[in-house]
Structure formats: structure tokens, C-alpha cells
Amino acid sequence: MALAPTLTFQDHRLQTPSARFSDWLVSCTGSSWAAATEHAFTRAIGDDAMPDAAYVRYLIEDYTFITDLASTIGYLVAKAPTMRSKSRLSAFLALLTSEENNYFERSFAALDVPETVYRAAAQGPVTREFSRLLLESSGKGTYAEGLACLLCAEWVYLTWGLREAKKPRPKAFYLAEWIDLHAVQGFQDFVNWLREEMDEVGSSLTEAQQQQVAQHFQEMCRLEVSFFDAVWAAS
Numbered sequence: 001m002a003l004a005p006t007l008t009f010q011d012h013r014l015q016t017p018s019a020r021f022s023d024w025l026v027s028c029t030g031s032s033w034a035a036a037t038e039h040a041f042t043r044a045i046g047d048d049a050m051p052d053a054a055y056v057r058y059l060i061e062d063y064t065f066i067t068d069l070a071s072t073i074g075y076l077v078a079k080a081p082t083m084r085s086k087s088r089l090s091a092f093l094a095l096l097t098s099e100e101n102n103y104f105e106r107s108f109a110a111l112d113v114p115e116t117v118y119r120a121a122a123q124g125p126v127t128r129e130f131s132r133l134l135l136e137s138s139g140k141g142t143y144a145e146g147l148a149c150l151l152c153a154e155w156v157y158l159t160w161g162l163r164e165a166k167k168p169r170p171k172a173f174y175l176a177e178w179i180d181l182h183a184v185q186g187f188q189d190f191v192n193w194l195r196e197e198m199d200e201v202g203s204s205l206t207e208a209q210q211q212q213v214a215q216h217f218q219e220m221c222r223l224e225v226s227f228f229d230a231v232w233a234a235s
């Protein structure tokens with residue numbers, strides 16, 4: 001049964017005793033979870049049906065997003081309560097700023113996007129909203145609020161990544177690797193850890209704080225949809 005997005009976590013638990021806090025966050029997003037994870041843009045990656053122009057638009061915007069995401073994780077490392085959490089987050093930050101950065105540089109080269117273009121790219125309106133939400137939630141907000149934004153972003157990508165990974169890989173390395181980056185075991189482990197961390201931190205919050213966290217998760221999910229819409233629209 002689909003749950004009304006206004007249900008509190010406590011009420012949600014009364015109906016589904018085994019429900020995790022992270023499950024409740026997804027139920028709060030209503031239809032936008034499926035709109036993000038099943039977006040036509042994500043299916044076009046695995047179907048090898050991606051127009052170059054759309055992928056170039058996507059990569060340029062996503063590179064600025066990833067830069068802000070790295071800053072967000074930096075704030076979260078600072079706010080994380082335990083050494084284990086700091087270690088998990090900083091390992092992911094290291095991956096984002098090395099292997100994933102290298103992926104972007106090689107992809108831009110293959111798609112003839114000069115460095116001057118992707119370095120100077122002004123962020124589009126959706127990316128600017130993303131930036132504000134990410135940096136404000138993790139910088140000025142609480143650990144739980146920033147974590148909710150990171151969890152949403154990575155969980156959406158894991159969901160479509162695992163689905164597209166079941167198809168034969170597309171020919172272009174930048175499509176094939178983008179699937180693998182979001183489906184490999186290490187990434188699955190990281191998202192599972194993010195869920196456990198969110199479950200633990202979220203369960204002990206007051207109801208008002210839980211609603212705030214759910215709002216951040218919802219807003220992030222809505223922006224994931226808008227981000228795909230924006231780069232896909234002109235295709």
C-alpha cells in the first residue's frame with residue numbers, strides 16, 4: 001500500500017513495524033522516487049540510446065554538481081559523530097575526487113569538450129538549486145539533514161545503476177563506466193552504509209527534526225528529476 005507522504009515515522013512504524021527510517025524517507029517522496037530512478041535519461045544510458053548532445057549537457061552540469069558534492073561530504077566528515085563514519089565518508093570523498101574526477105576528464109576529452117568550457121560552465125538553474133540545498137544542508141544544517149541529501153543522491157544512482165547493469169554494456173566507455181561506477185560492490189556497500197547511518201541517526205531525532213530531514217530528502221529527490229528533465233528535454 002502506498003503511504004501518504006504526511007505520515008510521521010512513528011505512524012509509519014505502527015503500520016509497518018519492520019520499516020527502516022530510510023524506507024520512510026523514500027515513502028515521503030511520493031511519485032518522485034520512481035520519476036528519478038526510472039527516468040528516460042537513465043534508461044537511455046543502458047540502452048546505448050544516448051544522444052551525444054544530451055550527454056555533453058549532462059556531464060558539464062554534473063561536473064559542477066560533483067564539485068559541490070565533494071564540498072558537502074567535507075562538511076559531513078567534519079560533523080560525523082564517530083571515527084568509523086568519518087572514515088566511510090572520507091573514503092568516498094577520495095573516490096569522488098580521484099577516480100570519478102578522472103572519469104569526467106576522459107569523457108570530456110572523448111566528447112571534445114575543452115577544459116575551458118567545463119571549468120567555466122555557469123551552472124544552470126537546477127544545478128544552482130542543488131548547490132544551495134547541498135551546501136546549506138550540510139554546512140549550516142545538521143549532520144542528519146546533510147546526510148539525507150547525500151543518501152538520496154547516491155541511492156537514486158544505485159537504483160538505476162543496478163537496473164541498467166543487467167543490460168549488455170553500451171559501446172561508448174563513458175556510458176559503460178557510468179553504469180559500472182554506480183553498480184559496483186563498493187558503491188553498493190557505501191549506499192548500504194549510508195542507509196544504516198541514516199536509520200541510526202534518524203530514529204533518535206524528535207518528530208519535528210525527522211520532518212525536516214524528510215523535507216531535505218524530498219527536495220533532493222525532486223531536484224534529481226528536474227536535473228534529468230533539464231538535460232533530456234532538448235533531445
Ligand SMILES: Cc1ncc(CO)c(N)n1
Pocket residue numbers: 062065066153154157224227
Ligand atoms: C545529479 C546527480 N545526483 C547524484 C549523483 C551521484 O553521485 C550524480 N553524479 N549526479
